[in-house]
Amino acid sequence: MxxxxxxxxxxxxxxxxxxxxxxxxxxxxxxxxxxxxxxxxxxxxxxxxxxxxxxxxxxxxxxxxxxxxxxxxxxxxxxxxxxxxxxxxxxxxxxxxxxxxxxxxxxxxxxxxxxxxxxxxxxxxxxxxxxxxxxxxxxxxxxxxxxxxxxxxxxxxxxxxxxxxxxxxxxxxxxxxxxxxxxxxxxxxxxxxxxxxxxxxxxxxxxxxxxxxxxxxxxxxxxxxxxxxxxPAAKCSLDPIADIPGSTVVSAMSRNGTEFGIRVSGLGGRWFTAPAPEVDGLYFPGYTADDANPDIGDSVICETAGFGGFAMASAPAIVQFVGGSVDLAVNSTREMYEITLAEHPFYRVPVLDFRGTPTGIDVRRVVETMIPPVINTGIAHKDPGVGQVGAGLVKPPMTCFEDALRAFADERSS
Amino acid sequence: MQRILDLFSQDLSVINLGLEGFGDALTDQGVDVVQMDWRPPAGGDRDLMKILDQMEE
Structure with missing residues (x-):
């Protein structure tokens, strides 16, 4: 091996x-x-x-x-x-x-x-x-x-x-x-x-x-x-893999509303960032995409640990909150098996015959397939003081994963 | 040669890989075509493809 x-x-x-x-x-x-x-x-x-x-x-x-x-x-x-x-x-x-x-x-x-x-x-x-x-x-x-x-x-x-x-x-x-x-x-x-x-x-x-x-x-x-x-359940599950030399598993994804960032196990605490993307979603009455702040929050730790958007097939009713169709929910989970290394032994998806959720994002597979992790998220108003205006789906910027892969290759060759 | 001619004298079922236009041309002629969802690795970026190759062990 x-x-x-x-x-x-x-x-x-x-x-x-x-x-x-x-x-x-x-x-x-x-x-x-x-x-x-x-x-x-x-x-x-x-x-x-x-x-x-x-x-x-x-x-x-x-x-x-x-x-x-x-x-x-x-x-x-x-x-x-x-x-x-x-x-x-x-x-x-x-x-x-x-x-x-x-x-x-x-x-x-x-x-x-x-x-x-x-x-x-x-x-x-x-x-x-x-x-x-x-x-x-x-x-x-x-x-x-x-x-x-x-x-x-x-x-x-x-x-x-x-x-x-x-x-x-x-x-x-x-x-x-x-x-x-x-x-x-x-x-x-x-x-x-x-x-x-x-x-x-x-x-x-x-x-x-x-x-x-x-x-x-x-x-x-x-x-x-x-x-x-x-x-925090996802966070404490992932922290022990935060620094395993040689591993290409994504150990954290997160956004501060200005940038989206990822960390990769074999690269320790380094962040690989790119401008935070827009969220594609549904808006509360009175609000539109013009009101939306770019993607924000640590909650994408859920997807990093193998649920959230990765388990969307478990939650077909969520499309009424974030938009899309039931097919989209099921296919989103199916597609995530393409970029992950394992099926979770405890978190399972009934509609997929209790298949384990796709878990462990491999930065190599993301870059090779150009399939970005799928993320469910809320949408904040872009101005201070307003609050939530909707919810939707977002795809992280691919450059985070490409930069991490290049850094990984540099580290191996040095 | 005969085998090729035989191929075109029977009903075709085609898997199209790559540009959808090739498949569309056959569909317009009544041929059953399945478009395969395929993209070149790393979106065709040669540097990234090289890195991925080097990481294949």
Missing amino acids: GEIEEANRKAMDILLQAKPVLKGIGVAGKDIPGMTKTTILHAGPPIEWERMCGPMRGAVMGALLYERMASSLEEAEELAASGDITYEPCHHHQTVGPMAGIVSASMPVWIVENETHGNRAYCTLNEGLGKVLRYGGLGDEVIQRLRWMEGTLAPALARALELHGDIDLRTLIAQALEMGDEGHNRNRAGTSLLIRTLAPHIASVAESPAVASEVLGFLAANDHFFLNLTM
Whole structure:
């Protein structure tokens, strides 16, 4: 067996045996490695304030208001641009964040551990759809919701989790895929399964029936609540393959709204970036493609780990949210087998006779076939303060993969 | 030679690979044509094809 094949086999063994487990809820500033009070984590490859897109800027300003480091939008903008805030990618801190992916010190975070390898990943709690911080939404309702999540939702969930014990996310994701989710842009089944698991304990530990009702009502009203668990599940599954010499497996894909970036296992922490593409999708009433920001968010970690768009055949109903046809959903999954190295042993697609989802993107196969990974995603308004305007499908720029392949060849020849 | 002539005297089923125009010309003449979804490796980029060849072990 050649060096690349051997390295890829090692990477795939590690990835396919990953067992993500929900351990609890922590606080970003305390639990995420390397966080400080003035650190703000963001989605995608590294980016400084000056180059950030509108929704990411909006989310940064919102986080500064939430942290009470600024008392007005003007103050927040001034502080954001002052150089006193350290901006770093979530990915550099064992963390992932949907859309703008903004994480600040006081935010509660899910703690997910890959029990097979002992590494952890973190993600904030999902706020819901529409005018929310991760889409760059601003306003009192956004900040008040974040404070309620910190003061009421997170403590209730943390106590419920303590009572229940760890939750095996690999099993939950596998079940959700068999119930019509794909784990990225459709999480109705996963969210329902999580509620079913936690509801009795929330009822037991909540300060009052009114709080229990409030918490359960919030979860029930947000089909995407489970997304912020599938993402760290994917992240902690992939991190152990982040630096395997000789491997051509893609270990991360992500976007900051300005650039799309990928990392390849054998090339360690290097990002290969290109301008973020436009999303082809459906828009909420009153919005059009002219309102859309280019592709943004860490949530494409789902596709990198073998679900999301790669498991779209599991979720035919998603085409009503992202556009396209049921055939498109099935064919998207089928096509991804062309660029991946394995079929997932736990994540399976019923409509394909329970075939394992296509997993482990090989940068060589992407370049050889010119088939880009298929990604399901949300669409943020291009201006700060508005929020989500739609959802759709996006294809990453091929140059990321071509540049990574060239770098890989350079490294081998040097 | 006779085998070639025989070929053209029977009903043809054609798999077309590459430019769709060749297949279209036959379809216009009532021939069954299946267009194969094929592209040259790496979109025909010679440098990338060379790299991919070198990485074949």
